[in-house]
Amino acid sequence: MSNQDTEQYRQFIEKLQREENRQTTLNEIKNLLLLKPAVGDIVKNYTGHVMYLLRHEKKCVRRLAIDEINKCIIIDPGLLPIPEYIDVFVVVAQLVADQDITVANKAILITANLPFEAYPKVLEEMKIALEYTVSSKCNAYEVVVNISSKSFELFKLCADLGYIEHMMSQLQSDDVLYQLNVLELLSRLAVKPQGINYLMNNGALNLITEIIVDLPNNPLGNLLIPGYIKFVGCIAHHYPKEIFNKYPTILDLLFEAFDIGDQTLLLVALDVLGFIGVTIEGKLSLISLGRKYMQTVDKVAQLIRNSATETKVRALNCFASLISVDKDPNIPKSGPIDHRVTLMTREWFRCLSEHPSSMKFLCDTCKNPFSDIRLAAFNLLDAVCQHKWGEELVARVGGFIEYLLDRSVDYTNEAKEVKYNVIKKLASSAAFDEDTLDRIQTYIQQGPFFSENIMEVAMEEGD
Structure with missing residues (x-):
């Protein structure tokens, strides 16, 4: 005072x-x-008091104090210059270990959004959180992952201070939930170039490979496998060549999930396979596996044909990702499609059904009375129609285009939008005659939600 x-x-x-x-x-x-003082005035005029309140025994007091600092960071981080208020930010960083989740979350948010010059001191002092509970450690890791993703320099600082190595060591923990949380944080780190390079060059992926290989011998392996499959999918989605070439063993975990008979694991595997195969590079990496991958494609097709609703929907969406070429952010949508992709996606689609044909089977699935199955089928049809061979197959199935253009069928709005996108893809196809193309153009001009009933009412009002 x-x-x-x-x-x-x-x-x-x-x-x-x-x-x-x-x-x-x-x-x-x-x-x-x-x-009501201006934002920042309380911290500036009563710095010592605020630091005392941040350490107060009552959580409500700590909440009030950290809220004042949070307001400054949100409105203008420059309100509290780092050289002058570094001790305040050090105390806040240590509060990531606070037992009160509100205080800890605010501390994470503030500490993850400081200027670069604050971090050498702040991160050094925040290491005290690694001495407490698993929750405190995860909060510290959350900060590290958030700031490491911003630049190579910040990542190097975190690595030099031992945070990344400490995270890796926690994968040996007997606490399953904690291990999965650490794995999820590592996967967020691994999608950045500096993150994946560190994991590859410092033996971290080798350690993860050893853990994956040993999972069948781990009494808690069934609980851990879904998390490791997601981790594999995350890094293989962003760096398929590197993972497929250097760490093929960790991919076995994904393909084995289709044979284990665990329904929960199967759904995770379907999502992850689709996530890996949604990019062109991912498709090419998958096909490089040869027979192992084609057997998995057959299994996905079988799941589409013979499974209950939830599995069928996930399998349809997985298949759509494998066939699609529009979802790859690295490929221009108007550019030519790699001929290898054209050939292999057509071959994969043939696996869907032999009798009836794959497209006839898909046509029938688009008419399924269950809206979620119908929507997933339209998503697959959209992926197929991104290829010329898909347009031709649609034209060959009698009555299919008429069904697509029929507005009397009741769809959800989401399904109407997907169906509309399919029809737009067919608008310039050489597979249809002029009369059909004219009807397609009319459909497109009227939009996805046009209704004949609305048109009739409008005409009656005009009369």
Whole structure:
């Protein structure tokens, strides 16, 4: 408290002793209490007090103190210059280990959004969180992952301080939930170039490979396998060549999931396979596996034909990702399709059904009475129609294009949008005659939600 504040409070006390001054003094105190200081003023004028409150035994007090600092960071990080307030930010960083989740989350948010010059000191002092509970460690890792993703320099700083190595060591923990949390954080780190390079060059992926190979011998392996499959899928999606060429063993975990008979694991495997194969590079890497991959494609097709609703939907979406070429952000949508992709996607689609043909089977699935299956089927049809061979197959199935152009069929709005996108893809196809193309153009002009009933009402009102 400043001398000026002390003097003001002394004067208040003196005035309150005299009855004739009491009303005026109480009004002055009320106005003082109602005064709302500008953002940052409390921290600037009462820095020592704020630091004390950040360490207060009552969580409600700590919440109030950290809220003031959070306001400064949100509105203008420059309100609290790093050289002058570095000790405040050090205390905040240590609060990632706070037992109160509200305080800890605010500490994570603030610490992850500081200027670069704060981190050498802040990260060094935050290491105290690694000495406490698994929750505290995960909070510290959260900060590290968030800031490491911003630049190579920040990643190097975190690595030099031992955070990344410490995270890797926690994969040996007996706490399954904790291990899965660490794995998820590592997967977020691995999608960045600096992250994957570190994991590959420092033996981290070799360690993960050893853990994966040993999972069948781990009593808790069934609980861990889904998390490791997701990790494999995440890094293989972003770096398929590197993972397929250097760490093929970890991919076995994914393909084996199709044979284990565990429904939960199967659904995860379907999502991950589709995620890997959604890019062109991912497709080419998958096909390089040869027979192993083609057997898996056959299994996905069997799941589409013979499974219950949830599995069928996930399998259809997986198949759509494998066939699609529009979802790859690295490939221009108007550019030519690699002829290898054209050949292999056509071959994969043939696996869907032999009798009836794959396209006839897909046509029938698009008519399924269950809306979620129908939507997934339209997603696959959209992927197929991204290829000329797909347009030709649609044209060959009698009545299919008429069904697509029929607005009397009841669809959800989401299905109407997907169907509309399919029809737009067919608008310039050489597989249809002029009359059909004219009807397609009319459909496109009317939009996805046009209704004949609306048209009839409009005409009646005009009459």
